[in-house]
Amino acid sequence: MTTEVLGWWGVPLGIVAGTLRGSAPFLFVSLGECLTEKSGKINLGLEGTLLMGAMSAYAISYLTGSPWLGVGAAGLAGLGFGLIHGIVAQRPRVNDVAVGIAMIIFGSGVAFFLGKPFIQPSAPQLPTLDFGAWSSLPAVESALKVSPLFLLGIAIAPLMQWFFRSTRWGLLIRAVGDSPDAARAMGVSIYNVRLLSIMAGSFLAGIGGASLSLFYPGSWTERISSGQGLMAVALVIFARWNPIQCLYASLLFGGAQAIGPALQSVGVDSYYYLFNASPYILTLLIMILTCSPQRTLAGVPGALGKPSESRL
Amino acid sequence: MMVKHWRKTLEAICIPIGALLVALVLFGGFCAIAGANPFGVYSSIYRAAFGTWSSFQNTLIRAAPLMLSSLCTALPARLGLVIIGNEGAIVIGGLSAVAVGLFLDGSAPTIVQIGMALGGIVAGGLWIALVGALRHYRAVNETISSLLLNYIAIAILNQLVSGVMRDPSSLNKPSTYPIGMASMLGTLPGTRVHYGLLFGIVACGLAYLLIQRTTFGFAARIAGGNLRAARIAGLPVGKLTMAICFLGGACAGLAGMVEVAAVHGRANESLNANYGYGGVLVAFVARHNPLAAVLVSVLLGGILASSGILQRSHNLPDATALVFQGLVFLVVLYSESLYGKFEMFKERSAIAPSVA
Structure with a gap:
């Protein structure tokens, strides 16, 4: 359809459309991971949370008929998973990367288990905001259908930036992530701050899952996520632990993900799979170029990934 | 030695078993909520995994790639590296094995098999050695880079099997040309279990000897314990990193070769059957001990083999x-924090109170 009317213009249009459609999950998981990592912990398990969020959102939307209740359920599921991760990953001598992988397996298991009955039925989808109503071209019109969750995510990015910069709570989280000793001297409970940061981050990742199942691709299957949750950690490194840059990175990754399908729509499909892998190749190249054995990355929280000390 | 440390040994046996029991109880609760009788589920899992010789063979067939794949995480872990690129190394190893197998097509089966094994080993090894090199020379976080390489490997697999290496007769599931029945790996005498199991057990045994009984392993453990001390002592940390990453990747690559040469007969998306992340799980549950990894692989193989009967x-x-699987993993990880917490497992030494 796109090709007939637009010819090669279909490629940039396809990429823009793909970016608008596919960036929201990246945006939510990266903001969630950013919040978590600012407190000094890594959550590699957001893939499981994303799947769980997608499943809960779809199931609740189907059962109640209200997609917004589904979004709420996805957030709650995220909170629950964050609680598990926050408790297990903060035990002494427990590796948080390993806990993340366990949470991916557990989360996808629970999501597929509970989601089995919801693969067939179709649930009410979130309403969309049609910014393309002015255009007479159906391709443009459908490309500019924007999910309200995407706009919400765009709003959260600067809010989170402000939160870290200018609020007491933001400062506390940064203190816990940068120098736990100083935070402890201030009388802050490192355990609780990290637990809450992990839970809040997971909450956002759950919402990201809702945007998968209730907007795009807009269904619930076991293959709904293409690894957006796993990419969260890489995205945050790419964004240098800065929420605004998480937004840019998510747009870039959403766009990169759309290159393959956009080229395929105009008949170029010889390197389809390699184009699909472009976000991963891009991240790896950027990490190779910007990391250096001589210095640590700019913006990395000081205590990130260091083993938890005993609870005090 | 044995007499003096029996409490520690007992602790190292009791805690994982206790964790497994707790996971079983939690899982039983989960099944009960889902409306199944937990005891029925337990006995089904047991029967499907270990109950009869025939079902145990199914378990062993699944355990073989897990043993090999777990070494991809367990070996570098001795250097303090957390590598989760097993999936990618399996895929690349399998692809390379098929490529060599097709290239040598027509030679004696033994030659083809040796060629395929070497292809898998070298390709998988180089794939993970790249992670080690990036870590050493560019300080790129090895967990993230190996994770990204998994996706890149799967993309390469999909690209090749739907393009250059595609067998036109594979319609629904794009695959490479088959390597041919004659070149497939045989089974161990008297069983349905392929030689991959032998590879897995031998590899784990060798890995154990390498880490515990050689100067190379000693150097790796030193460097894993204290990098700065290792540098000051003049250990070649870069070479160690790349060598151990190569060995780990080589094992996972061999797992890919085994999957191709003994199970599928060709490379397609079945290569990416989650033995990679399963191997990461095995390595962590086995606390990066290659011998324990053999046992844990059999256990996980049993869980995988029982999924059909539960359905x-x-x-x-x-x-x-x-x-x-997820519950077992989570509970076992949690139990890591319990070492040294139980009074009955503390060594009673009058001279020097042990530091937990």
Whole structure:
């Protein structure tokens, strides 16, 4: 359809459309991971949370008929998973990367288990905001259908930036992530701050899952996520632990993900799979170029990934 | 030695078993909520995994790639590296094995098999050695880079099997040309279990000897314990990193070769059957001990083998096995923090109170 009317213009249009459609999950998981990592912990398990969020959102939307209740359920599921991760990953001598992988397996298991009955039925989808109503071209019109969750995510990015910069709570989280000793001297409970940061981050990742199942691709299957949750950690490194840059990175990754399908729509499909892998190749190249054995990355929280000390 | 440390040994046996029991109880609760009788589920899992010789063979067939794949995480872990690129190394190893197998097509089966094994070993090894090199020379986080390489490997697999290496007769599931029945790996005498199991056990045994009984392993453990001390002592940390990453990747690559040469006969998306992340799980549960990894692989192989029966006789979704796997992993990780917490496992030494 796109090709007939637009010819090669279909490629940039396809990429823009793909970016608008596919960036929201990246945006939510990266903001969630950013919040978590600012407190000094890594959550590699957001893939499981994303799947769980997608499943809960779809199931609740189907059962109640209200997609917004589904979004709420996805957030709650995220909170629950964050609680598990926050408790297990903060035990002494427990590796948080390993806990993340366990949470991916557990989360996808629970999501597929509970989601089995919801693969067939179709649930009410979130309403969309049609910014393309002015255009007479159906391709443009459908490309500019924007999910309200995407706009919400765009709003959260600067809010989170402000939160870290200018609020007491933001400062506390940064203190816990940068120098736990100083935070402890201030009388802050490192355990609780990290637990809450992990839970809040997971909450956002759950919402990201809702945007998968209730907007795009807009269904619930076991293959709904293409690894957006796993990419969260890489995205945050790419964004240098800065929420605004998480937004840019998510747009870039959403766009990169759309290159393959956009080229395929105009008949170029010889390197389809390699184009699909472009976000991963891009991240790896950027990490190779910007990391250096001589210095640590700019913006990395000081205590990130260091083993938890005993609870005090 | 043995007499003096029996409490520690007992602790190292009791805590994982206790964790497994707790995971079983939690899983039973989960099944009960889902409306299945937990005891029925337990006995089904046991029967499907270890009950009869025939079902135990199914378990062993699944355990073989897990043993090899777990070494990809367990070996570098001795250097303090957390590598989760097993999936990618399996895929690349399998692809390379098929490529060599097709290239040598027509030679004696033994030659083809040796060629395929070497292809898998070298390709998988180089794939993970790249992670080690990036870590050493560019300080790129090895966990993230190996994770990204998994996706890149799967993309390369999909690209090749749907393009250059595609067998036109494979319609629904794009695959490479088959390597041919004659070149397939045989089974161990008197069983349905292929030689991959032998590879897995031998590799784990060798890995154990390498780490515990050689100067190379000693150097790796030193560097893993204290990098700065290792540098000051003049250990070649870069070479160690790349060598150990190569060995780990080589094992996972061999797992890919085994999957191709003994199970599928060709490379396609079945290569990416989650033995990679399963191997990461095995390595962590086995606390990076290659000998323990053999046992844990058999256990996990059993869980994987039982997923069919849970579906058939208890009407539970096939994801049930995944839930069980995740629960076991989580509880075992949690139990890591319990070492040294129980009074009865503390060594009673009058001279020097041990530091937990």
